[in-house]
Amino acid sequence: MSDLDPVVLHHVVNSLGWPGLRPAQRAAVEPVLAGRDVLVLAPTAGGKTESAVFPLLTAMTRDGWTGLSVLYICPLRALLNSLGPRLESYTGWLGRRAAVWHGDVSGARRRALRADPPDVLLTTPESIEGMLIGTATEHTDLLAGVRAVVVDEVHAFAGDDRGWHLLAVLERLERVAGRRIQRVGLSATVGNPSALLIWLQGARAASRDGLVVAPAASSAAPPDITLDHVGSLANAAKVVAALHRGSKRLVFCDSRRQVEELGSELRARGVTVFLSHASLSADERVRSEQAFAEARDCVIVATSTLELGIDVGDLDRVIQIDAPSTVAAFLQRLGRTGRRPGTVRNCLFLATTPGALVQAAGLLTLWADGWVEPVLAPPEPRHLVAQQLLALALQNGTVGDREWASEWNGLAPFDRSAEPIVRHLIDQGYLEIDGGLLFIGPEAEKRFGRRHFMELTASFTAPPQFTVLFGRQEIGRTDTTVLTERREGPRRVLLGGRSWQVRHVDWKRRRAFVEPVAGGGVARWNQGRHAARSFALVRAMRSVLLGADPPVTLTRRARDTLAEERARVLVDATAAPDGTTIVRTSGDVRWWTWAGHRANATLAATLGSVADPAQQPNDLWVRLRQDLTPDLWHAARATNEPLTLPDVDPRAVHGLKFAAVLPPRLAVATLAARLADLPAATEVLAEPTILTGLT
Template sequence: MVNTLGWPSLRPLQQQAIEPVMAGEHAVMLAPTAGGKTEAATFPILSRMLTEDWNGLSVLYVCPLKALLNNLFPRLESYAQMVGRTAGVWHGDIGRGVRGRMLAEPPDILLTTPESLEVMLISQTIDARAFLGNVRTVVVDEVHAFAGDDRGWHLLSLLERVSHLAGGPVQRIGLSATVGDPGGLLEWLKGSDTGRAGGVINPAADATTDQTEITVDFVGTIDNAATVISRLHRGEKRLVFVDSRARVEELSTALRLLDVATFVSHSSLSADERRYAERAFTEARDCVIVATSTLELGIDVGDLDRVIQIDAPSTVASFLQRIGRTGRRSGTSRNCLFLCTKDAAVLQAAGLLALWEDGWVEPVTPPPAPAHLFAQQLMALSLQEGRVGRQLWREWMGPLPAFAAMDPEPVEEIVEWMVNQAILVDEGGMLSFGIEGEESYGRRHFLDLIAVFTAAPLMTVWHGRRELGSIDPLSLQRRQDGPAVILLGGRPWRVKDVDWPRRLVFVEPSDDMGKSRWNSGGPAISYELAQAMARVLEGHTPGVTWSQRAKSVLAQQRSWHEWASPDGTVVGSDGGRPVWWTFAGTKANLALTEHLDCAGSVNAATELYVPLRPGTTQAGATAAIAELKRSDASDLLPGVSPGAVTGLKFNECLPLPLAMHTLAERLRDDDAVAATLEKALRAIA
């Protein structure tokens, strides 16, 4: 295949992958975006397919995004055809006719998402045993994107069920960019198949790829950011990352008003709108695409010249993914321009770059206590098999760490609760859907069962017969001078009509400025990043290029926090409000706020400090913190209100105390709390 493709040689990752993949070992392969991971996995798999005479659907290639599947499919199809084999793609946008042809004549390689794989397993019109019973290997692309949230636990459960259909464990290969704990990621990916050999394949990076150009600038507003982007790097292709959909729309609209060729990509645009933008961007030269983290993953948007970051991402891993989009052409360097619109963003960017210089990357940590996913899998198995033995579910799910770590009592408690609530019915030890389960998650509503996240109810926006995307209902508030005007796809649209029962919005183009909203909480800031920000305030400056404006903001931040240090905590103030400066990160500060006697509102806690009640004296705060220091960090769980469990998918399948405990477990950071309580405390005027 290498000769057919005209390649002079294999890359180090591809060379090192041959032996373990051919031997059937589990593996996690690490390389930057466009580092040849797909070929490193598929070339030896295709060789095994031929030498071992695999027949039928033998390889699953799982991706987190439909757009990534669409992007990869032509390449994988061509590789398969070179050796006389076939590939197919299956996701929610694939038509019934295409799916029917694949069921009649299964491809050798199937590209899909976890949600579509779940559909294959539970559908009454698909013989899952016949279709998936020959699977030998599963490739999980962007595996780190799965492992850090509940989609990862869902995926592992699906792979256990596929292994059961296939008559034994299947080989698992994860593809990822740089992560902080690749060995831990490999152990997670193995699931119950811990006896099979496996390893991390992570060849040393080429020294030339370490040349980077990083600049931090402060611009103050989104409009100013648009002005800078419009004037810099003209004639080049620029990818701009913005960490909210609303600000993506705001920036892209501002760029178009400055006559910049601008394209937009985020999760609330329709699939057709995203495909149009990404296709047009790959074919254009002097242009900008503005995107959320959806373009952080390995979707090919052509040969980029520049990456621009509005404010700062919350993790080093995200930064590495984004900067890895550049520097692919010979003679070019990886680059990133930070355009900060807030003072705090300059500090966060500096902390992030300090960690990056240290070579530190966040470990991928699967969320603990997925009790709600156990309930989901019980329902899915009941739908798949018609009914499942109350004690035999482990044969399907296997001893997954996610469920094995749960004590037998909570597992049985979940089953009892679901039976008592008529979500399941127990007939002689066999579980099947009950009245309430059928109503909420049965065949009429099975689409709600296959997605493991609860999404806010959105309104679908139409211009004529063209679907534009979706918005939060909050965007539809009327203006004083007339109908609501929204932003979507980087353009303003006037709302003509709203069909509330069907959640449809009909619009027409507008010349007025508008605004769109989506309800979503900001990302949590880790203890390590908060500590790095304290180190920056203490005087450390990452060795990148700083504009005079950014230097001025950083100097001002240091003058306001001249007492800051990662070695201790401080009782002081923020804008006249009493606070405890911990630099402990979002999760730890939520827990400390919950359990500190003189703490103020939990809603006022940040990654840098714990709010104190108005009027709290330094002596009172110092005494209360000293008392808190006597606590065991493991006892200081963040508070969770009963109403908060509505954000946990399948929460109605759990007793309320267990649902609240599950959420609390996911908000805790015992190590950060313990480290904070051990530090010296002082008070400042």
């Protein structure tokens, strides 16, 4: 701690009133000050922000950094808004400045930041991309002085395509700065911290000095966790309304529709309730989160938007409707409680279906064993290679046809392996070539040129939605089908936990004008398929059905429902402790693998001679041919052919952003690789199989 700048130390003690730094903060000071790449692991509210910012502010003063020298990157705009005032205070101790820049920041404010940059800029990868390719920002003047990048909630980036986009942007940023930029990642607990640090270090990880900072967990009191089965969302609302009155309760749901419906149910029961999810307007979310932070006897219902460290004040209780899909998400949510002296972490699970109860129980058995998912980048991001090539051409104006790969410092797959993608972009007119230089072609102008190519800044596609307005007040956004599907009676939407009657739809500008009504609203969003459950989670669910109980409090309703599910599995012979089962019923033949969606998709493709080609793979089983016999099964298993990637409907590539600029075969191959789980499929194939009802 004594290595920190004396002014920072003074304010830690006198302004913040802290007796000292927390373990993760103390452990991070020396390596961050030394310029090493660092990954800090700490639970929610573990002081991760300060572990990066305090030593970087010290380095800023010690080494005389001027201008914009630190980027603080977050996955959510709401998190940036929440952190902004805190970092403005910290930088102000030293006469420095911090500011926020993202898509909701006004043009006037951005112009002011370009003219007089802060020392620390809180932003998103998409906004950095916009700075690099936009004509309004002279990116060299603004970004050439960057010395360090802090990536908050780095695990949230690394597990999807935003992580690939972030890595590619960081490599381009190092080219602009002309130096190695220090990378500091802040993360909740993950199952593979060393691999996550190497991922964050990017192209030249082998030559970069890095360290994982992960202090041992404190010996706090064990958390208070209860698992209940309530049978419906309406019953869940009754329990939430009746329990813990006078306290602040945060309820997590795993869909926006659940958030809206539960919020409406709670409001009908006289509960002071606030909502937070991605389809509410930014103003509506901020109002809800501020009101909740200042209130006492109230409930806020949220999706994972409130999982990632956004400050909503001291909480008394966390309630989970059904179950999250990962242990990591549960740890984030559990960490929202137990922050005040004399309180303990707590979570009440309210399962609305037997399946959700079994999933929650399986998740809790993994948690009790200390298991957390590894964070793995999605394989083969060829579509983002194409995006980055176009973005680079916009950034530099022209790119040498032999030099483009050096812009990412050898980061795979943004390297020479992308030559087929470059050729395709040229052949299709997305890039043009003249005198050995590549530049933006007419097809790229046509497809992406609107709004100064801003569509190229994001690695994800948001489904089309209608903005819902009450007068001039934006409530949020709703799915198109709510306004177009055939329905008797007046058209009503449920948004912000309230029902609204649609009075007028501006189809051209995608706006729906509404007024409040007593009830009858419908909430719906096209969120696609729910997150596929992992091999480990599905196997833990099987263990629960075979008799394992998580070491938490089970209510009588939960115990009774689990007993019924276990009896059903016993009768149906769908689960075995040391292998898989094939069961013929009157309708079909199912191979109960308990392997997860991706492994089952791989198995169905690999054993195509006996699998039903018309099936949609699921988490629990693979449908086999109705004429299957033991001989056919054993013959199929006896082949030593390599695993086969799942079949992909060519129409599915439309959901992969920038897939249109790839050769079709590469787009399909990218999706196939992402649908597969080769290690889990290999493990299943090595297990014995019990045949029931086959002749």
